[in-house]
Amino acid sequence: xxxxxxKLGVIAGNGALPGLVVEAAQKQGYDVCVFGISDAxxxxxxxxxxxxxxxLGQTLRTIKxxxxxxxxxxxxxxxxxxxxxxxxxxTMKFVARVALEAKKNGIGDDTVLSILVSIFEExxxxxxxxxxxIEDIMAPAGVLTxxxxxxxxxxxxxRGRIVTDTIGDLDIGQCCVVCRGQVxxxxxxxxxxxxxxxxxxxxxxxxxSVTKREGVLVKLPKTNQDRRIDMPTLGLTTIxxxxxxxxxxxxxxxxxxxxxxxDACIKLADELGMFLKGLKP
Amino acid sequence: xxxxxxKLGVIAGNGALPGLVVEAAQKQGYDVCVFGISDAxxxxxxxxxxxxxxxLGQTLRTIKxxxxxxxxxxxxxxxxxxxxxxxxxxTMKFVARVALEAKKNGIGDDTVLSILVSIFEExxxxxxxxxxxIEDIMAPAGVLTxxxxxxxxxxxxxRGRIVTDTIGDLDIGQCCVVCRGQVxxxxxxxxxxxxxxxxxxxxxxxxxSVTKREGVLVKLPKTNQDRRIDMPTLGLTTIxxxxxxxxxxxxxxxxxxxxxxxDACIKLADELGMFLKGLKP
Numbered sequence: 001x002x003x004x005x006x007k008l009g010v011i012a013g014n015g016a017l018p019g020l021v022v023e024a025a026q027k028q029g030y031d032v033c034v035f036g037i038s039d040a041x042x043x044x045x046x047x048x049x050x051x052x053x054x055x056l057g058q059t060l061r062t063i064k065x066x067x068x069x070x071x072x073x074x075x076x077x078x079x080x081x082x083x084x085x086x087x088x089x090x091t092m093k094f095v096a097r098v099a100l101e102a103k104k105n106g107i108g109d110d111t112v113l114s115i116l117v118s119i120f121e122e123x124x125x126x127x128x129x130x131x132x133x134i135e136d137i138m139a140p141a142g143v144l145t146x147x148x149x150x151x152x153x154x155x156x157x158x159r160g161r162i163v164t165d166t167i168g169d170l171d172i173g174q175c176c177v178v179c180r181g182q183v184x185x186x187x188x189x190x191x192x193x194x195x196x197x198x199x200x201x202x203x204x205x206x207x208x209s210v211t212k213r214e215g216v217l218v219k220l221p222k223t224n225q226d227r228r229i230d231m232p233t234l235g236l237t238t239i240x241x242x243x244x245x246x247x248x249x250x251x252x253x254x255x256x257x258x259x260x261x262x263d264a265c266i267k268l269a270d271e272l273g274m275f276l277k278g279l280k281p
Numbered sequence: 282x283x284x285x286x287x288k289l290g291v292i293a294g295n296g297a298l299p300g301l302v303v304e305a306a307q308k309q310g311y312d313v314c315v316f317g318i319s320d321a322x323x324x325x326x327x328x329x330x331x332x333x334x335x336x337l338g339q340t341l342r343t344i345k346x347x348x349x350x351x352x353x354x355x356x357x358x359x360x361x362x363x364x365x366x367x368x369x370x371x372t373m374k375f376v377a378r379v380a381l382e383a384k385k386n387g388i389g390d391d392t393v394l395s396i397l398v399s400i401f402e403e404x405x406x407x408x409x410x411x412x413x414x415i416e417d418i419m420a421p422a423g424v425l426t427x428x429x430x431x432x433x434x435x436x437x438x439x440r441g442r443i444v445t446d447t448i449g450d451l452d453i454g455q456c457c458v459v460c461r462g463q464v465x466x467x468x469x470x471x472x473x474x475x476x477x478x479x480x481x482x483x484x485x486x487x488x489x490s491v492t493k494r495e496g497v498l499v500k501l502p503k504t505n506q507d508r509r510i511d512m513p514t515l516g517l518t519t520i521x522x523x524x525x526x527x528x529x530x531x532x533x534x535x536x537x538x539x540x541x542x543x544d545a546c547i548k549l550a551d552e553l554g555m556f557l558k559g560l561k562p
Contacts, residue, residue, distance in 0.1 A: 163451055170444055172464040183453040186467040189487060190479065198471065198479070206470060 005031040009068030012041040013075030024134045033066045070126045073229040129228040141254025141278040145269045157251045160218030168222035179215025196241035208246035217242050217250045235260035243272045254278025286312040290349030293322040294356030305415045314347045351407045354510040410509040422535025422559040426550045438532045441499030449503035460488050460496025477522035489527035498531045516541035524553045535559025
């Protein structure tokens with residue numbers, strides 16, 4: 001009854017997560033085919049095919065030729081300029097749909113990604129979530145660290161949830177930093193780490209410091225985010241950057257946030273005297 | 282009937298605007314007394330007294346001693362760390378009220394400023410708006426430049442208004458940048474110019490350029506902003522920074538935005554091929 005191993009395509013954006021998915025899938029016995037997104041995937045990752053965001057038709061054909069009926073799209077991708085592409089036929093359909101949506105409502109990443117997912121599905125390719133492959137990647141609800149949020153931190157978390165939900169509804173970003181009730185930064189397309197670096201550059205009078213931590217990073221999935229291909233993700237780098245911004249800790253959506261290398265993250269946060277708290281819905 | 286000239290206190294934060302207010306007030310025959318906010322006011326400004334944000338009681342006494350029943354608070358101030366002050370008695374009351382409000386709702390600049398205004402008023406000091414002194418400082422509604430917003434720019438402006446209104450309601454900031462429907466940045470306490478510099482650092486694929494302008498800066502007063510002491514302000518520097526970020530133009534609230542040196546601003550925008558558009562409510 002062993003038969004041929006099941007095929008799984010991994011479409012790899014940047015960061016370490018694609019490599020972890022490949023490893024976990026292979027351990028589970030999948031026959032993995034890795035598609036590296038040009039200009040994005042980590043060069044230490046061994047790929048089978050390079051794919052180009054502006055060549056969606058070609059990408060779909062490559063995936064089909066490799067008989068991957070299931071794919072995981074994992075890792076970050078800087079949103080390419082959809083309107084400057086020289087699109088192939090597959091991409092043209094995609095661009096046309098995005099442009100139509102943009103005319104109505106303006107576009108954010110969610111719109112682009114949800115159209116992309118439908119195009120995959122219309123081509124008979126199922127999108128699998130990272131957590132289906134790496135089963136312990138989701139951080140639970142509750143405080144994971146020795147350090148716990150103080151009352152002041154809880155007030156900041158409360159305000160940060162309101163702000164993050166609102167900017168999520170508007171498809172702007174998925175996190176913000178609040179310190180003593182004041183919103184110090186809202187994430188845009190620059191991403192969480194660049195946002196945290198910005199906070200670190202603000203006047204010390206407005207924020208905490210490594211020796212006297214104040215303020216929180218609150219990171220939550222956006223309302224219309226496709227949870228299969230775009231989950232909030234935390235890892236060592238974000239904890240380091242939050243530390244340099246003088247923050248007391250990080251609050252995230254419990255059960256809805258990928259914590260890469262959880263043990264190392266918790267150990268680092270403990271060493272830095274920071275908290276990691278998974279929020280309940 | 283000439284009598285003694287009326288006294289006017291000018292509390293000066295940073296930038297060129299305080300100097301313009303002093304000049305305009307003197308032309309109108311006011312006896313002007315200038316209070317420079319320590320670490321903020323422009324050193325080229327001749328001041329009568331230096332005042333310290335952490336010494337509000339002393340500041341109120343100085344203003345009263347100088348018999349200024351009316352003051353203009355003008356120019357930018359980086360919000361000091363209210364919780365690290367060694368406050369004098371006047372400031373203690375202020376800090377206590379801010380802390381109380383922070384416990385309930387968290388604080389932003391609006392809360393701090395509105396409490397500050399009430400404390401001045403309780404001390405018999407009337408706050409006058411900059412526009413009462415410099416009468417032609419408010420930019421009108423309508424397009425002021427040769428360049429007009431394209432249909433694409435209008436879509437970005439529409440989305441930018443929704444985003445700016447929302448972040449204004451949350452007391453986060455008063456402007457954002459939208460390009461091809463995507464929100465590229467939301468203003469926090471770093472201010473408009475730093476936000477624009479951030480946009481200029483984003484990948485060219487996401488934004489316009491000096492040679493092919495795309496995207497808009499939308500700047501609107503926050504919902505609860507005290508229009509007497511905290512009006513959205515535009516000047517040459519912001520136009521220059523918007524240009525470097527590759528933007529097509531700037532949309533602002535007509536009749537509710539201070540345009541410093543309007544003629545020079547319009548001339549510069551025309552030279553750069555950018556639009557300035559005052560929005561109707």
